Amino acid sequence: xTNTDVLFKPFKLKSLSLPNRIVMxxxxxxxxxxxxxxxxxxAYYRARAAGGTGLILTEGTAPEHKGATNDVNVPHFxxxxxxxxxxxxAERVHAAGGxxxxxxxxxxxxxxxxxxxxxxxxxxxxxxxxxxxxxxGEAMTDSQIADVIQGFxxxxxxxxxxxxxxxxxHGAHGYLxxxxxxxxxxxxxxxxxxxxxxxxxxxxxxxxxxxxACGPDFPILLRFSQWxxxxxxxxxxxxPQDLETFLRPMIDAGVDCFHCSTRRFWEPEFEGSDxxxxxxxxxxxxxxxxxxxxxxxxxxxxxxxxxxxxxxxGFDKLxxxxxxxxxxxxxxxxxxxxxxxxxxxxxxxxxxxxxxxSPEKLAxxx
Numbered sequence: 001x002t003n004t005d006v007l008f009k010p011f012k013l014k015s016l017s018l019p020n021r022i023v024m025x026x027x028x029x030x031x032x033x034x035x036x037x038x039x040x041x042x043a044y045y046r047a048r049a050a051g052g053t054g055l056i057l058t059e060g061t062a063p064e065h066k067g068a069t070n071d072v073n074v075p076h077f078x079x080x081x082x083x084x085x086x087x088x089x090a091e092r093v094h095a096a097g098g099x100x101x102x103x104x105x106x107x108x109x110x111x112x113x114x115x116x117x118x119x120x121x122x123x124x125x126x127x128x129x130x131x132x133x134x135x136x137g138e139a140m141t142d143s144q145i146a147d148v149i150q151g152f153x154x155x156x157x158x159x160x161x162x163x164x165x166x167x168x169x170h171g172a173h174g175y176l177x178x179x180x181x182x183x184x185x186x187x188x189x190x191x192x193x194x195x196x197x198x199x200x201x202x203x204x205x206x207x208x209x210x211x212x213a214c215g216p217d218f219p220i221l222l223r224f225s226q227w228x229x230x231x232x233x234x235x236x237x238x239x240p241q242d243l244e245t246f247l248r249p250m251i252d253a254g255v256d257c258f259h260c261s262t263r264r265f266w267e268p269e270f271e272g273s274d275x276x277x278x279x280x281x282x283x284x285x286x287x288x289x290x291x292x293x294x295x296x297x298x299x300x301x302x303x304x305x306x307x308x309x310x311x312x313x314g315f316d317k318l319x320x321x322x323x324x325x326x327x328x329x330x331x332x333x334x335x336x337x338x339x340x341x342x343x344x345x346x347x348x349x350x351x352x353x354x355x356x357x358s359p360e361k362l363a364x365x366x
Contacts, residue, residue: 002315002316002319003319004315004319004346004347004349006021006319006322006323007020007021007022007319007322007330007343007346007347008020008021008022008347009021011054011288011328011329013166013219013256013257013288014166014217014218014219014256015165015217015218015219016055016099016165016166016219018054018055018099018329019054019097020052020054020343020347021054021322021328021329021330022052022053022054022055022329022330022332022342022343023053023054023055023056023057023290023292023329023330023331023332024045024048024053024055024056024057024331024332024333024336025057025292025331025332025333025336026057026058026059026060026103026105026168026170026223027059027333027334027337028059028060028071028074029041029044029059029362029365030071030073030074031044031073031365032073032074032075032085033072033073034072034081034117035062035072035073035074035075035076035079035082035117036075036076036081036082036085037075037082037085037086037088037089038085039088040365041075041085041089041365042085042088042089042092043092043365044365044366045058045089045092045093045098045100046089046092046093046095046096046098047340047341047366048098048336048340049092049093049094049096049097049098049099049100050096050097050098050340050341051339051340051341051342051343051344052341052342052343052344052347053098053332053336053342053343054098054099054329054343055098055099055100055101055165055329056093056098056099056100056101057100057101057102057103057168057221057259057331058089058100058101058102058103059074059075059103060074060103060104060105060170061074061075061076061077061086061102061103061104061105061155062074062075062076062077062078062104062105062106063077063078063104063105063106063148063151063152063154063155064076064077064078064150064151064152064154064155064158065106065121065124065147065148065151065152066117066118066120066121067106067111067113067116067118067121067122067123067124068105068106068107068111068151069105069106069107069111069116069117070107070110070111070112070115070116071116072116072117074105076117077102077104077155077158077159078151078154078155078158083158083162086102086159086162086164087162087163090162090163090164091163094163099165100164100165101159101164101165101166101167101168101219101221102155102159102164102167102168103167103168103169103170103223104152104155104156104167104168104169104170105170105175106124106148106151106152106170106175106176106177107175107176108123108124108125108175108176108177108179109123109124109125109128109129109130109136109137109176109179109185110130110174110175110229111123111124112136113137122137122138123136123137124140124144124148124176125137125138125139125140125176125179125185126139126140126179126180126185126186126187126188126192126193126202127139127185127186127187127188127193129179129184129185129186129187130185130230131184131185131228131230131231132184132185132230132231133184139188142190145192145202148176148206149202149205149206149209150209152169152206152209152210153206153209153210153212153213154213155167156210156213156214156218156220157213157214159214160214160215160218165219166218166219166220166221166256167210167214167218167219167220167221168220168221168222168223168259169203169206169207169210169220169221169222169223170223171203171222171223171224172223172224172225172259172261173225173227173228173229173261174228174229174230174231177202177203177206178224178225178228180192180199180200180201180202180203181199181200181203181224181236181246182199182228182234182236183199184230184231184234185230186199195245196236196237196242196245196246197245197246197248197249200246200247200248200249200250201249203222203224203249203250203253204249204250204252204253205253207220207222207250207253207254207255208253208254210254211253211254219256219257220254220255220256220257221255221256221257221258221259221290222250222255222257222258222259223258223259223260223261224236224258224259224260224261225260225261225262226262226269226277227261227262227263232263239270240270240280240284243280243281243284244284247281247284247285251285251287255287256287256288257287257288257289257290257328257329258278258281258282258285258287258288258289258290259289259290259292259331260276260277260278260281260289260290260291260292260327261277261292261293262276262277262278262291262292262293263293263294264293264294265278265291265292265293265294265295265318265321265330266293266314266317266318266321267293275326276291276321276326276327277291278290278291278292278326278327279291279321279326279327282325282326282327282328288327288328288329289327289328289329290327290328290329290330290331291321291326291327291329291330291331292330292331292332292333294314295314295318295330295331295332295333295335296311296315296332296335296342296351296354297311297334297335297357298311298314315351318330334357335354335357337357337361337362338354338355338356338357338358338361339354339355340366342354
């Protein structure tokens with residue numbers, strides 16, 4: 001049986017002291033009517049904390065900007081009622097021995113105008129492009145960009161005020177921050193466009209604003225990916241040198257940890273090395289990283305919407321990569337939907353008792 005001790009070593013990030021290296025990955029559940037997380041949402045997150053998960057990253061939540069989401073059941077991270085609901089979530093997670101951060105998620109141009117809880121709000125986009133050569137809106141003005149940056153900072157401050165342990169900025173998978181990163185959706189000719197360094201400026205400005213709002217000790221995570229939902233083959237950084245150029249503005253702005261989203265954690269990122277994206281990011285940045293992608297599963301995320309899945313054949317690889325120091329934390333997604341006590345069962349060597357993930361489990365919060 002695989003020795004999993006490396007998963008259960010404590011980890012410290014600024015003011016945050018985690019009991020282990022296991023993170024609940026952010027997963028949209030759309031179970032918060034009127035954008036308010038209710039008792040069922042609180043119980044859902046509490047169960048993962050009680051089950052041994054060291055750090056919970058919430059589902060994507062809308063920062064304080066009316067054009068952030070197209071889903072009336074995605075929770076806001078602003079407004080008195082939504083924040084009261086989130087305060088209860090944090091309290092219950094802490095009471096169960098866990099730690100929790102909200103993920104702040106702005107959909108950008110993928111939220112079509114006229115949709116969501118605020119249909120009057122325009123869609124946000126660096127250049128009005130939803131993918132390569134597909135123009136569906138207008139480019140954001142400087143003042144609109146500033147408003148979104150402030151909205152992220154406001155919601156991060158609210159998170160700190162109501163007792164959350166840090167914040168994650170969603171810069172992956174083709175949403176707004178990633179739309180600034182990607183050359184096919186960012187064709188601006190100002191300081192937010194052009195070079196890879198310039199295209200990182202929007203994310204860096206958000207991180208700097210969050211740092212100013214929350215102080216020096218509040219952990220800031222940033223999630224990014226090479227792939228986009230618009231193009232699974234996309235690559236922001238084709239080489240390690242490009243990756244360093246991409247990361248540098250965000251490092252300088254105060255990001256504390258990068259959450260490197262890949263579809264399968266074991267896949268090498270660059271030719272000539274078996275390190276994955278999280279490994280390369282840690283090597284280049286000198287900062288802690290979170291890896292993610294089909295842990296204890298075999299199917300990728302898209303296939304999992306139609307098929308059941310569980311596979312521990314790659315678990316030795318995960319342990320080897322963590323023991324080698326490639327990355328510091330590992331995020332578990334779909335397997336934690338099926339098994340709130342995933343961490344406790346893995347620690348006890350009871351992997352044979354874990355339930356397979358199936359798409360039917362998305363129907364309810366358990």
